[in-house]
Amino acid sequence: MSNLKENTKPVKGNFFSDLFNYFYKSPKDFTKKQWTVISVWILINIVCLVLYMAAGASFGLALLNCLYGILIIFGYFTRLIALILAPIFILIFKIVGLVFKQENEIQTAYEWSDALIFATIAATIIRGYFMEAYTIPTSSMEKSLLVGDFLFVSKYSYGNRLPQTPLSFPFVHNKLPFTDNQVQSYLEWMKMPYTRLFAISTIKNNDVVVFNYPFEIDKPTDKKENYIKRCVGIAGDSLKVVNQQLFVNNKPADNPALMQHFYKVTTTEGISEKFIKDNDITEGGATDKGYLLINLTNPAKEKLKNSPGVVSIERNDTQYISNYTSFQEKFKWSIDDFGPIYIPKQGDVVEMNEHNYDIYEFAIKHYENNPTFTWENGQAMLDGKAVKTYQFKYNYYFMMGDNRDNSADSRFWGFVPETHIVGKALFVWMSWDSGNSAVRWKRLFKSIK
Numbered sequence: 001m002s003n004l005k006e007n008t009k010p011v012k013g014n015f016f017s018d019l020f021n022y023f024y025k026s027p028k029d030f031t032k033k034q035w036t037v038i039s040v041w042i043l044i045n046i047v048c049l050v051l052y053m054a055a056g057a058s059f060g061l062a063l064l065n066c067l068y069g070i071l072i073i074f075g076y077f078t079r080l081i082a083l084i085l086a087p088i089f090i091l092i093f094k095i096v097g098l099v100f101k102q103e104n105e106i107q108t109a110y111e112w113s114d115a116l117i118f119a120t121i122a123a124t125i126i127r128g129y130f131m132e133a134y135t136i137p138t139s140s141m142e143k144s145l146l147v148g149d150f151l152f153v154s155k156y157s158y159g160n161r162l163p164q165t166p167l168s169f170p171f172v173h174n175k176l177p178f179t180d181n182q183v184q185s186y187l188e189w190m191k192m193p194y195t196r197l198f199a200i201s202t203i204k205n206n207d208v209v210v211f212n213y214p215f216e217i218d219k220p221t222d223k224k225e226n227y228i229k230r231c232v233g234i235a236g237d238s239l240k241v242v243n244q245q246l247f248v249n250n251k252p253a254d255n256p257a258l259m260q261h262f263y264k265v266t267t268t269e270g271i272s273e274k275f276i277k278d279n280d281i282t283e284g285g286a287t288d289k290g291y292l293l294i295n296l297t298n299p300a301k302e303k304l305k306n307s308p309g310v311v312s313i314e315r316n317d318t319q320y321i322s323n324y325t326s327f328q329e330k331f332k333w334s335i336d337d338f339g340p341i342y343i344p345k346q347g348d349v350v351e352m353n354e355h356n357y358d359i360y361e362f363a364i365k366h367y368e369n370n371p372t373f374t375w376e377n378g379q380a381m382l383d384g385k386a387v388k389t390y391q392f393k394y395n396y397y398f399m400m401g402d403n404r405d406n407s408a409d410s411r412f413w414g415f416v417p418e419t420h421i422v423g424k425a426l427f428v429w430m431s432w433d434s435g436n437s438a439v440r441w442k443r444l445f446k447s448i449k
Contacts, residue, residue, distance in 0.1 A: 022106045023083040027074070034077050045069040048162060055195035065166055065190060076121065082113035089113060120170050127171075129160050132423070134210060134226060140401035140408065141228060143258040143280060143297060144208070144448075146440070150430040151448065153210045157424040159199030164192050164222045174223040186223055194221065194419045201424075203397060205248065206256075207231045208425040208448050211399070215413040217366050221420055228425060229409050230256065233343045233398030235418075240339030241411075244315070244404070258297050262316040262405040265292040269309030279303065283406065295403065316405070330358045335404065335411050343415060344392040352380035352390050360390070367417040368393050394418045 030038070049066040053059060075081040086109040093105065126132075136149040145151070155161075168186035169176060176183040203209060209231045212224035233239040237248050244261065246253040262284065265271070271292065275281075284294030293316060296304065304310060315336075333339065341359060342350075350356055357375050365373045372383050379386045396415040401407025410416065431443035 019086060019106055020083065023079040023086065023110060025077065025079050027078065030077060038073055038077065041073045042070055051162060051195045051197075052192050055193040057193050061190065061192070065192060068166065068190075072121070076117055079110070079114070081117050082110055085113040085116065086110060124170055127155075128163065129155055131155060131426075133429070134228070134425075136228065139283060139406060140403050141208075141230070142260060142282070142295075142403045144230075144256055144402040145228070145425075145428070146431060146433075146443070148432040148434055148440070149428045149443065150432070151428045152426045153423040154426050155423045156197075157199065157201050158203055158421055159196035161194070161196050161222065161419075161422070162192065164194065165220045166190060166192065168223075173226070174219065184223075186220070188220060191220060203231055203234055203421065203424075205231065205234055205237075206254065209397070209399065210422040210425060211397075211416050212420040212422060214367065214416050214420050224420070226422060227399075229399035229401050229407070231397050232400045233410075235343055235345030235395035235397065236348075237343045237398070239341055239343060239398055241335070241337060244336050246400070255298075256402045258402060260295045260297050260403045260405070262293060263296050263301065264312075264314045264316045265294060265304065266311040266314075267292065267307075267309045268311060271304070271307065275304070275307060283403075295406065333411075338411055341398075343398050344396050346392060346395045346418075349389050349391045352387055354378070363396065363415050363417065364390060364392075367415075367419065397421070 045066045048069070049062045052062040052065065057065075072081075086106070089109040089112045090105060093108070131152050131154055134151055134153050136145050136147055136151070139147055165186040165188060167190050172185045174185055175181045176185045207230070208228065210226055210228045212221055213227050214224070216224040232246055232253060233248055238250070240247050246255070260283075271281075271294075279297070279300040281294055281296070281300065284292065296313075301313060305313060344350060344360065344363075350360065354375065357380050361373065361375070364370050370382055372381070374381050379388075380390070381387070382390075395418045397418070398410045399416050400409045400411065425448045427448055428443050428446045431440035431446075432438075433440050
C-alpha cells in the first residue's frame with residue numbers, strides 16, 4: 001500500500017479540500033516501483049485487448065475494457081478511489097462514536113480505504129486467475145465430496161478464462177447480497193467473447209471439474225450457476241451406460257471408489273443405527289411399501305448383505321430421463337442404460353442425419369450460437385440453407401455425479417462446452433457437518449480424486 005505521508009499538504013481548515021490534499025498523489029510523484037507495477041498492469045490489459053479482439057470482440061469494446069482496467073490501477077495509486085471511500089469511513093467513525101482530530105480522522109480513513117481497495121484488487125486477481133474457494137451445496141458427488149465441503153479450485157489448470165462480464169460487483173457471483181436474489185451483480189453492456197489464456201493441462205477422464213451450468217441460456221456464461229461433477233467423457237470419446245456400468249470407447253470405465261446407487265433393501269429386522277452411522281448413510285429410508293430405499297456405496301452394499309435380517313438388496317427401478325434435452329425423450333434412455341453417444345471435439349465434422357440432429361441440436365443452436373439451426377422436410381437447415389454436415393467450434397465434455405442416482409448431470413442436460421469450464425477441483429480445505437454442527441476434521445486438506 002502507498003504511504004499517505006508522502007507529498008501531503010498542510011491542513012487549511014476546509015474539510016473537503018483537506019481531504020483531497022491528504023489523498024491525491026500526482027502521477028509525477030509516483031515511485032519507480034509504482035511505475036513498474038503500472039507498466040506491467042498496462043501490458044496485461046493490452047494482451048487481453050488483443051485476445052478479446054482475436055475472439056471476435058469489436059475494437060471499441062475491447063479498447064473500452066482495456067481502459068477500464070488501466071483506470072483502476074491509476075485510481076489506486078493516485079488514491080482517488082480511496083478518496084471516494086474515505087467519507088464513508090469517516091461517517092462510520094462518527095456513527096460509532098469514535099472521535100479523532102481532523103488530521104488523524106483523515107489519516108485513519110485513508111488507511112482503512114487503502115487497505116480495503118488493496119485487498120479487493122488482490123483478492124479479485126487471485127480469484128480470477130489463480131484459485132477460488134467453492135462450497136458443495138448438494139449431494140450429487142457424495143460420498144466423494146460431501147455437502148458442507150469447502151474446496152479450492154484451480155483457475156489456471158485448464159487455462160484462465162478471461163472475464164466475459166468484467167463490470168461486476170466483487171466477491172459475489174450473479175446476485176447482489178441482501179436483495180433476496182432479485183438484483184443481478186453485473187452489467188451486460190460490456191459483454192466480452194469467450195477466450196482463454198494458456199493451459200498447463202487438459203481435462204482428463206475422471207477429473208473433478210467445476211463448470212457453469214450450461215442449460216441456463218438466459219445468462220452470460222461466466223454468470224451461470226457453478227456446478228461440480230466428474231468428467232467421465234472428454235472430447236472425442238464415445239460413451240454409453242449399460243446396466244449401470246459406464247463404458248468409454250467400448251471399455252468399462254473405472255468407477256469412483258465411493259460411487260453410490262439407490263437400492264431396495266428388504267429386511268426382517270431393519271438396519272441398525274450403528275450400520276447407518278458406520279457407513280455414513282445419509283439418503284433414503286423406509287417406504288410405505290414395506291422395504292427400505294437407501295443409497296449405498298459398493299463396500300457398504302457388500303457389508304449389508306451379511307447383516308442380520310437382510311432378505312434381499314435389489315437395484316431400484318429407474319425411470320426414463322425426460323424433458324431436459326430432446327435426445328433423451330427421443331431415444332428413451334434412462335440413467336442406467338444410456339447412449340451410445342459421441343462427444344464432439346473442436347474441428348469434428350459430423351454428418352447431419354436425423355439421429356445426429358437430435359443428439360447435437362441443442363449444442364449447435366445454443367453453445368455454438370446458431371439460432372436458425374432447425375430440422376425441416378427431412379434435412380438440417382442452417383441460415384435457411386440445407387446442410388449435410390456440421391463442423392464443431394468447441395470441445396465438449398460429459399459430466400456425471402458420483403452419487404449416480406441423485407445427480408442432475410449430462411445424462412439429463414447434455415454436453416458441457418469448453419466455454420463453460422471454470423477450473424479443476426484441488427482439495428478440501430474445510431468441511432462442516434451442519435447436521436451435527438461440527439467440523440469434519442478428517443476431511444481438512446483432503447485431496448480430490
